[in-house]
Amino acid sequence: MNNDTLENEEIDVSFVMSVYNKEYYLPSVLDALLNQTGLKNPEFIFIDDVSKDKSVEILREKTKNIKNVVIVAKEVNDGISITVNQGIKLARGKWVRMLDSDDILPLDSTIKMIELANLHNADMVYGKFTKTGKEPWLISNEVMDENFSYKYFPDAMQAVLGGHFIRMGQLIKREILQKAGGADERVFIQDETIPLRVGRLANGAIRMFSNVILVPKETNNLSKNTVQLDNDRFFANYYMLKDFQEVLRPKDVLKLYERAISSNWKYVKKNIKNPYLTWDFGYYLLVKTFKLNPCFEHLDKIAKRFLSLEGILRSKKQDKNI
Numbered sequence: 001m002n003n004d005t006l007e008n009e010e011i012d013v014s015f016v017m018s019v020y021n022k023e024y025y026l027p028s029v030l031d032a033l034l035n036q037t038g039l040k041n042p043e044f045i046f047i048d049d050v051s052k053d054k055s056v057e058i059l060r061e062k063t064k065n066i067k068n069v070v071i072v073a074k075e076v077n078d079g080i081s082i083t084v085n086q087g088i089k090l091a092r093g094k095w096v097r098m099l100d101s102d103d104i105l106p107l108d109s110t111i112k113m114i115e116l117a118n119l120h121n122a123d124m125v126y127g128k129f130t131k132t133g134k135e136p137w138l139i140s141n142e143v144m145d146e147n148f149s150y151k152y153f154p155d156a157m158q159a160v161l162g163g164h165f166i167r168m169g170q171l172i173k174r175e176i177l178q179k180a181g182g183a184d185e186r187v188f189i190q191d192e193t194i195p196l197r198v199g200r201l202a203n204g205a206i207r208m209f210s211n212v213i214l215v216p217k218e219t220n221n222l223s224k225n226t227v228q229l230d231n232d233r234f235f236a237n238y239y240m241l242k243d244f245q246e247v248l249r250p251k252d253v254l255k256l257y258e259r260a261i262s263s264n265w266k267y268v269k270k271n272i273k274n275p276y277l278t279w280d281f282g283y284y285l286l287v288k289t290f291k292l293n294p295c296f297e298h299l300d301k302i303a304k305r306f307l308s309l310e311g312i313l314r315s316k317k318q319d320k321n322i
Contacts, residue, residue: 011041012042013093013095014174015033015099015110020048020101021051025136026101027062027136029104030062030063037111038110039111044069046063047083048071049080050073050075050077056073070090079313084098088177089182091178093174096171097113098172104140106144107141113171120206123198123202127207128210134217136217144210148209149210153204157202159207165191167191172202177198188315227270228312230266231267233259234267241294254293256294
């Protein structure tokens with residue numbers, strides 16, 4: 001671990017990045033990250049999940065003259081959600097911004113997100129991303145459109161349940177993020193569990209209608225694995241219902257249930273023969289039409305089918321005994 005922190009200075013934002021075999025992207029990703037404009041005293045936390053390439057060496061070389069850097073080179077591969085949470089627990093800034101190690105941040109995106117959060121006293125800010133198809137070094141010096149629009153939601157959970165989270169990049173108040181427990185470590189991909197868990201506790205959210213992430217040419221990215229995404233989206237909503245049904249508002253419970261059933265239907269439609277003749281389709285229509293209350297008998301049945309699938313990356317902490 002390398003920690004050059006100046007204890008006397010308040011850290012305005014902690015960047016948390018999980019890293020696994022991204023040597024192709026990291027030089028450009030770090031160029032954009034380390035040159036974020038307008039920040040007073042940022043912190044950079046990198047958690048490497050046992051990369052087999054030169055990712056750790058690149059991290060150390062690119063940050064050797066940068067203050068407030070923490071690099072953790074793990075000895076056991078735990079998967080994305082667990083790794084991200086290890087970084088979140090180390091964060092000490094007022095704000096935390098998480099990113100994947102193949103995400104390029106526009107140079108002024110973080111300060112613009114902080115300014116909006118402060119303006120509206122919101123605990124969470126998120127925006128759009130674009131898959132550019134370009135080499136990473138060609139987009140590492142981009143800035144945001146000055147004329148972007150945004151929407152403030154006093155009800156953070158409403159914003160989250162109405163959104164669709166594939167990549168990270170949210171800016172979240174650290175105390176709220178840590179109180180929420182970060183990502184649900186039972187779900188391999190963290191993208192949707194973090195907003196859901198934070199939305200339950202956050203005071204307001206802002207959605208920016210502009211790119212806060214630029215995605216370079218993709219090589220081997222989990223976002224191409226639609227079965228993995230459907231699996232993880234289902235379990236993100238399933239576990240929220242299991243954990244918080246008694247404390248969530250009825251309208252949020254209904255929406256979580258609809259999202260869980262919709263995730264299952266997306267999987268069935270793409271992967272099951274004659275999907276429109278299945279009970280999955282009929283039940284999906286019922287839930288969409290009549291806003292049914294959760295039936296855990298149905299949810300558990302879906303969960304067992306997802307758990308039976310081969311080729312899905314799973315967290316070591318996921319309960320296999322539904």
